[in-house]
Amino acid sequence: MTSNMVRAIILSIAFITIPAFSAVYQCTIDGVVTFSQLPCGEDAKEITIPATNVAQSTGAKQGKTIDEDIDSYLATQKIDRNIALIQREIKQLQDTLAAQKTKINYMTQDTANRMGASSIADAIAQRTAQVEQRIKPQIEQYQQQLEALNTLKIQLNQ
Incomplete structure (x- = not known):
């Protein structure tokens, strides 16, 4: 591979965007509000946080x-x-x-x-x-x- 091809691959990987949002779950455990990437209890509420697209x-x-x-x-x-x-x-x-x-x-x-x-x-x-x-x-x-x-x-x- 030439160095130009390697640069092109690295640049295209750098500009690949992650999904438009990532989920966070909010629960109350023993009276304390807790956040997690996975549902953390029966009362788990999904909070959608939009990701920042670096290219945009x-x-x-x-x-x-x-x-x-x-x-x-x-x-x-x-x-x-x-x-x-x-x-x-x-x-x-x-x-x-x-x-x-x-x-x-x-x-x-x-x-x-x-x-x-x-x-x-x-x-x-x-x-x-x-x-x-x-x-x-x-x-x-x-x-x-x-x-x-x-x-x-x-x-x-x-």
Whole structure:
């Protein structure tokens, strides 16, 4: 073979395009989003990612746009995970508040007397207010974080 033929073969191999897309599967395993080339679970969703054709690429700008899209997608996924964590924290605080209110409602006259309250109803109201003062600000703080994350997510998707 001549060197020209070898060059021609190498160049033609270099410009052979891969298929128009490659498949990626997304699954949730133990609450963690996982990506794989093969189906990774019963809930596997196929995500089609178009391949970049080097011969048709218009330069670094197109590659940068793809990188930005990937970064945006990954950031959105991270925000979704943080939202889920915060929602669980809020639910846990709400459950704690409800459980403590229920426990307070079983207060006895003896406990009310030790608190210096004039009646059981006053003691219950006083203790409930204390518990709410401690837990409600935490819930409100988490809700503000949720609003900020949702706003950030909307901005990323635009």
